[in-house]
Amino acid sequence: MAENNAKKLKITLVKSTIGAVPKNKAVIKSMGFHKLGSSVILPDNESTRGQIRLIAPFVKVEDAE
Helix, strand or coil: CHHHHCCEEEEEECCCCCCCCHHHHHHHHHCCCCCCCCEEEEECCHHHHHHHHHCHHHEEEEEEC
């Protein structure tokens, strides 16, 4: 039940994945993005931060409220 108070991140896909490295495309797909401009809300943890680090040029990250 401690997860309810955990910080969340709103991550928005802002750049096309055309021409991207296949590993980066796979990370973007696994995070739940479907279209350019789509957003997902994920927990702020080490796993999510690692994925964001790999695809930083493609996304915009904000704190979710």
